[in-house]
Amino acid sequence: MPEHNSCQSVIQKFIDVNGAENGALLPLLHAIQDTFDYIPKSAVTLISKALSLSEAEVHGVITYYHYFRYEAPGRHIVQICRAESCQACGSDELLAVAQDILGCSSHQKSRSGLITLEPVDCLGLCASSPAIQVDNKLHARVSIETLKGVLVDLEASA
């Protein structure tokens, strides 16, 4: 498994720099997900050995936090905020439009497999709701037309 070796090297590199002291697990998981866009399943055993934790503990942490994922996402991730402030400004409609255009429900990949749709609770842009994030780019005061344009462009460029 090619991931296995590169995963091992990410872990080793992390420990060389940061050590394996208490509290290393979350930063290490971030380092792995930053590299692969997800946490390869094979990483669990490697991490548990490197940090002297049980595999259950590592698995427990990965599955507890919404941010970490075991499955590779699509090439692009579209996050739509659905918290109260954005709801007050029509985010439910935005999510419905996105699901319709992408042909998938929340936390799934689009029909093309290129886009992962993630509802999110609060991007911190609440004075300019509704907000979405496409990969690393934030958009605020998003209209249905803007969202449609963004999604069509993404599908075309991917």
Add this chain to the structure above:
Amino acid sequence: MKAVKIFVPRDSASLALGADEVAKCLLEKGRLRGLSIELIRNGSRGMFWLEPLVEVQTSKGRVAYGPVQVNDIDSLLDAGLLEGGEHKLGLGLTEQIPYLAKQERLTFARMGIIDPLSLSDYEAHSGWKGLRRALTLDGDSIVQEVVDSGLRGRGGAAFPAGIKWRTVKGAQAEQKYIVCNADEGDSGTFSDRMTMEGDPFMLIEGMIIAGIAVGAEKGYVYIRSEYPHAIEVMREAIQICLSQGFLGSSVCGSGKAFHLEIRKAAGAYVCGEETALLESIEGRRGIVRAKPPLPALEGLFGKPTVVNNVITLASVPLILNQGAAFYRDYGVGRSQGTLPFQLAGNVKHGGLVEKAFGITLNELLHDFGAGTRSGRPIKAVQVGGPLGAYVPQSQWNVPLDYESYTAIGAVLGHGGIVIHDETTNMAKLARYAMEFCALESCGKCTPCRIGSTRGVEAIDRITSNKDKQQQVYLLRDLCNTMKDASLCAMGGMTPYPVLSALNHYPEDFGIDV
């Protein structure tokens, strides 16, 4: 020709509205016209309906234009942008815009004015004065100053910060910690994010002062993963402070050490609860701990720990610089100082309004917010985040202070104010509150873990007319159990939005008034 200073914010919300594109275009078009421009990427002034807000330094002061889009740049330059010329997007002198002029900006005094990562800007605007004074005092005197200021935890719990510090100071341990809670998950809040992105040295200064006061040499800032820009600015700010001797083994050459580290969260709302946050930094699932022991005595890695919200710590440099009395003189009763209120949701003029405690919702909603963005009447206002109550119009004259809000069964929380217009269905929002609790519950205590799911079911039965009367009774009973028996605010306060929606808007649940 001396370059003219032009300010285009780097705040996330400004970026989300096209600030980077505006800045780039401005530089390009300026160059083509042979203009000499010094571009500064400041924080946001907090008037988000005007973002991207472009400011120009003129002899009369800073002149503002907004909201500016790329296709406005040509006409702005034609109108003499660099001299502060007249334009349809012109707003006059920034300081005189009523929204800003009417505020009492203490903690946010520098916000949007300085380059967030310029140490010389920070120094020129009273930066490090609090720390320098703290370095001349002993720990007890610093703690006393914070006690006397009346500063209470701005994360939502409103516990007196000085008392917490005193407990940590008095604890005997080789290692103590300062932990900054920057897991700002409440919908409708963004003051922590603005602080980290727009005035990061202020937070760092506050943490160093806390460390010196209680005898802690290590600090962590736990920042939510949804705030990548804040993380980036804070990382850079820490590096600058290290290189200039504000952080490290001898703070400002005092011989006192303070080291600071950023920890990136991973999207669990409940980690904003202080003990869950500590578990998370320790590398575990963010499960709430039972108290006692208090984190002040057995906190991070079992050591005495100050856990304070961003705004709490960021208020400290000013208190040390200006003195406790200066800060305490703002506010009412036991709610002293200011709170950065955040106007969000369906509001025309959304943004950050720092005012002394005691202002009313009517003033915030109308004088500052200017009503809804949709133009329809306001129906409900949720104060204090997703765990805060919906406040009906009859209570909009209640002063916004901790005690007055407690008296009406509501909370100020972290100062978030989310506005909903008349098209909103309150039963749907009540259901969302329970659903959110079910999604985010850490699972440790039963009222929260099970109660939230049962709550969703009960609301569904009410709105679909199944045993309505009995289900309303059940929902109220369930809410009481959650309030009284949950370990933390997650389960303990979810009933606030649910019951306030049910009590003040029964018609949305299909209940005859």
